Amino acid sequence: MYVGVDLGSRTIKVVAFQDGRMVDYKIEESGFAPHEQAREMLTDYKADQIVATGYGRHLAREHFADDVITEIKAHGIGIHAVLPQVTTIVDVGGQDSKVITLNGKGQVSNFQMNDKCAAGTGRFLEIMAASLAYPLVEFGPAALDSDQEVQINSMCTVFAESEVISMKNRGAPRQHIARAVHSSVADRILAMLNRIGFDKYVAFSGGVANNPCIVSMIRGKLVGVQVAVPENPSIIGALGASIEAAKLGESQA
Amino acid sequence: MTAGKFEIKAYPEMWKDLDMDVERFDKMRLMLGDIYEKTYLSQKNRPSGMAYFDNMIAEIHGGRIKELLAAKKEGKPVIGTFCVYIPEEIVLAAGGVCVGLCGGSQGSVPDAEKILPRNICPMVKSAFGFKAGRICPYFQAVDLVYGETTCDAKKKTWEILDNMVSTYVMEIPQMKKQTDQDMWLAEVKEFKTKVESLAGKEVMLEELNRAVKTMNNKRKALQRINMLRHTNPTPISGKDVLLIEQIAFYDEPVRFTEKVGELCDELEQRIQDGVAVPGKNAARVMVAGVPMALPNWKLHNLVEGAGAVIVNEESCIGTRYYKDLMDEDGEDIETILQNLTRRYMQIDCSCFTPNNERIDQVLKEYRESDAHGIIHYSLQFCHTYNVEEIRIREACEKENIPYMFIESDYSPEDVGQLQTRVEAFLEQISG
Ligand code: SF4
Ligand code: SF4
Numbered sequence: 001m002y003v004g005v006d007l008g009s010r011t012i013k014v015v016a017f018q019d020g021r022m023v024d025y026k027i028e029e030s031g032f033a034p035h036e037q038a039r040e041m042l043t044d045y046k047a048d049q050i051v052a053t054g055y056g057r058h059l060a061r062e063h064f065a066d067d068v069i070t071e072i073k074a075h076g077i078g079i080h081a082v083l084p085q086v087t088t089i090v091d092v093g094g095q096d097s098k099v100i101t102l103n104g105k106g107q108v109s110n111f112q113m114n115d116k117c118a119a120g121t122g123r124f125l126e127i128m129a130a131s132l133a134y135p136l137v138e139f140g141p142a143a144l145d146s147d148q149e150v151q152i153n154s155m156c157t158v159f160a161e162s163e164v165i166s167m168k169n170r171g172a173p174r175q176h177i178a179r180a181v182h183s184s185v186a187d188r189i190l191a192m193l194n195r196i197g198f199d200k201y202v203a204f205s206g207g208v209a210n211n212p213c214i215v216s217m218i219r220g221k222l223v224g225v226q227v228a229v230p231e232n233p234s235i236i237g238a239l240g241a242s243i244e245a246a247k248l249g250e251s252q253a
Numbered sequence: 254m255t256a257g258k259f260e261i262k263a264y265p266e267m268w269k270d271l272d273m274d275v276e277r278f279d280k281m282r283l284m285l286g287d288i289y290e291k292t293y294l295s296q297k298n299r300p301s302g303m304a305y306f307d308n309m310i311a312e313i314h315g316g317r318i319k320e321l322l323a324a325k326k327e328g329k330p331v332i333g334t335f336c337v338y339i340p341e342e343i344v345l346a347a348g349g350v351c352v353g354l355c356g357g358s359q360g361s362v363p364d365a366e367k368i369l370p371r372n373i374c375p376m377v378k379s380a381f382g383f384k385a386g387r388i389c390p391y392f393q394a395v396d397l398v399y400g401e402t403t404c405d406a407k408k409k410t411w412e413i414l415d416n417m418v419s420t421y422v423m424e425i426p427q428m429k430k431q432t433d434q435d436m437w438l439a440e441v442k443e444f445k446t447k448v449e450s451l452a453g454k455e456v457m458l459e460e461l462n463r464a465v466k467t468m469n470n471k472r473k474a475l476q477r478i479n480m481l482r483h484t485n486p487t488p489i490s491g492k493d494v495l496l497i498e499q500i501a502f503y504d505e506p507v508r509f510t511e512k513v514g515e516l517c518d519e520l521e522q523r524i525q526d527g528v529a530v531p532g533k534n535a536a537r538v539m540v541a542g543v544p545m546a547l548p549n550w551k552l553h554n555l556v557e558g559a560g561a562v563i564v565n566e567e568s569c570i571g572t573r574y575y576k577d578l579m580d581e582d583g584e585d586i587e588t589i590l591q592n593l594t595r596r597y598m599q600i601d602c603s604c605f606t607p608n609n610e611r612i613d614q615v616l617k618e619y620r621e622s623d624a625h626g627i628i629h630y631s632l633q634f635c636h637t638y639n640v641e642e643i644r645i646r647e648a649c650e651k652e653n654i655p656y657m658f659i660e661s662d663y664s665p666e667d668v669g670q671l672q673t674r675v676e677a678f679l680e681q682i683s684g
């Protein structure tokens with residue numbers, strides 16, 4: 001059995017892979033000591049090879065992983081496995097957002113990552129949801145309900161938050177503000193996509209792909225492009241890592 | 254030198270005489286020593302010739318400063334510089350000394366931000382902060398700071414710096430037309446007069462010719478080491494070569510040339526014996542872009558920490574400093590100054606427009622260094638390099654050269670993110 005672990009900033013994802021397919025997966029909050037948490041999650045499997053990815057990959061290598069790959073490569077492999085026609089991946093995670101392009105063989109040919117700041121990431125959505133008093137899971141649906149948006153001008157999380165607060169104080173309806181927040185994240189992602197260029201098949205992976213509003217906004221703005229969301233977008237990185245583990249294992253066998 | 258022992262030597266008495274903030278400086282000294290040990294001394298399989306350069310770092314705040322102070326006592330001008338556009342030959346001919354001033358540390362940035370705007374490049378802020386905070390012995394020791402007009406951040410900062418230390422500004426043209434060359438020749442002559450007045454003597458033909466040779470020899474030594482590191486597998490780490498390139502800006506040129514020569518002999522032997530740093534399959538990366546002033550080792554550390562090796566720096570800490578030589582044995586001073594102007598006009602800093610020479614140069618160095626990909630490195634708010642990046646990227650795309658752009662500053666905040674990007678780039682070029 002081969003196992004991929006994605007130690008993200010918010011959650012840990014584990015995928016078990018055997019005989020060319022995924023046989024199990026788990027998702028848990030990262031907690032305080034992510035590598036211990038991850039090790040705990042691994043006890044159910046008798047792994048021949050473990051490949052780690054994500055923010056905590058090097059920590060995982062120190063403790064239990066056989067090898068590491070970056071999130072960028074992991075998402076490339078993962079998406080190529082489930083949606084082979086895709087050449088462009090949008091991966092928005094907790095800490096950062098990326099756009100990755102693949103060549104015909106599913107190898108990374110180019111990528112872009114957001115700068116140091118949190119704008120356009122899951123973190124940004126979280127902070128804004130909190131300041132509008134929405135639980136994260138309700139944030140996207142609420143924004144989707146709104147038919148009108150107020151304008152957020154600032155891309156910086158700190159300034160955007162104070163903009164949101166002053167909108168609240170001016171009495172703007174909550175879901176309209178929520179929509180504006182989503183629209184600002186979608187714009188960021190689109191800017192990255194435009195910068196790097198994209199084809200007809202775009203896939204959306206990472207935790208933020210669970211947010212229906214962001215996905216529909218991206219779809220709405222990419223005319224003539226098919227935007228696919230895999231069944232379980234959060235585990236794509238871990239899936240990629242597990243496939244890499246299988247490749248490693250087989251090359252050693 | 255064993256790990257755990259490295260320390261940059263302290264000279265508190267001398268620092269006090271130089272009117273430094275000794276207490277603060279001493280803390281920075283200890284920190285720098287730690288970072289140096291972790292970054293440099295932990296490397297495996299270093300050439301033994303690096304011992305000289307390790308010692309240059311150990312004596313960076315002492316031994317070398319003493320030499321400068323001794324030169325000053327003899328009435329020799331000591332000039333602090335920031336740019337490869339300083340006609341060093343003239344300073345040398347007058348018996349003077351050029352020292353590159355540091356501007357690669359986050360530690361001095363807050364000192365600068367008390368005065369300067371925040372959104373200018375970290376190099377300018379760091380350098381300025383060293384003076385504002387009185388935490389650099391070189392800044393305290395120099396007679397004069399040489400400033401240039403290569404970018405707006407610099408040229409306006411010199412006006413403010415001039416209140417703290419005498420700052421001489423030379424106009425660097427931004428085009429390479431005949432009128433610009435004539436203008437620069439006039440600037441060079443004016444600079445010569447300035448240096449002569451500092452030195453209290455006129456620059457003579459023989460001395461000028463000797464200085465031209467000294468500088469050529471130094472550049473040739475740097476060219477040689479750069480050529481040797483291009484060997485695949487490479488006999489020396491990119492970090493070590495970067496360090497040597499950084500030290501090139503403040504060491505005594507004749508001694509430095511000799512030491513680089515000795516190291517090159519050793520590297521030749523290593524190549525023969527098949528001794529390489531690091532493994533045979535390491536990805537080879539070329540870095541292009543803005544210079545990395547001491548102690549900016551951030552990118553090299555990340556790239557080599559991920560198992561790759563840097564095999565070329567297309568920057569002013571790097572080939573832009575030494576790729577061009579000057580004609581030797583000029584018959585009269587006027588001819589030499591014209592040759593000098595011609596040599597310096599070959600520098601392809603991004604302050605020039607147009608600057609197609611740089612695009613060609615990047616591609617040429619990529620081929621020569623047998624690299625697998627290029628990282629274009631720039632500093633935040635450095636407009637000329639950040640915009641020129643677009644043209645470099647296009648050129649790389651056209652030639653199918655794996656390429657990545659990194660814009661950063663000296664703070665550690667983005668190290669995690671950069672690590673991911675660097676590793677992903679290495680995954681990409683190793684297939
Ligand atoms: S990049 Fe330009 S301004 Fe900077 S040191 Fe080089 S020549 Fe001077
Ligand atoms: S890095 Fe760019 S902005 Fe900074 S001093 Fe050099 S030329 Fe100016």
